[in-house]
Amino acid sequence: MATSMDGGTTLNSVSVGIEEIKVLTSAMPAEYGHATAGALIVVKKAGTNTLHGEGGELFKSTSMMHRRFFQRTTLQQDNPDNHTLFQMPDFVISGPVVIPKLYNGKNKTFFQVGGSHHIDSASDAGS
Numbered sequence: 001m002a003t004s005m006d007g008g009t010t011l012n013s014v015s016v017g018i019e020e021i022k023v024l025t026s027a028m029p030a031e032y033g034h035a036t037a038g039a040l041i042v043v044k045k046a047g048t049n050t051l052h053g054e055g056g057e058l059f060k061s062t063s064m065m066h067r068r069f070f071q072r073t074t075l076q077q078d079n080p081d082n083h084t085l086f087q088m089p090d091f092v093i094s095g096p097v098v099i100p101k102l103y104n105g106k107n108k109t110f111f112q113v114g115g116s117h118h119i120d121s122a123s124d125a126g127s
Contacts, residue, residue: 094110
């Protein structure tokens with residue numbers, strides 16, 4: 001979690017590691033104090049007694065983009081040198097903490113490791 005210049009906070013999290021997101025507005029419960037704008041509650045996934053992993057990817061490419069309803073050609077057909085690529089693969093691995101012959105964390109101690117990589121490139125040879 002990071003605080004931005006305008007006083008707001010930014011949550012950088014792996015999307016596959018989130019269990020639930022709640023947005024609270026208007027009449028806030030007393031536990032949130034005197035917040036007038038609202039609150040965002042993010043619940044992350046908990047560890048399990050078995051080793052578990054999950055992954056995903058967001059992907060967008062110019063060649064896969066559709067045309068708008070009244071547009072006769074796609075962006076790729078208008079300018080073949082215009083390429084856009086956006087990828088964001090992410091993963092989460094979780095399980096019990098086990099150190100052989102020293103500690104068995106089943107039902108007690110869990111770990112969760114996650115990662116994400118942002119790839120965003122755009123080239124426009126026409127301008």
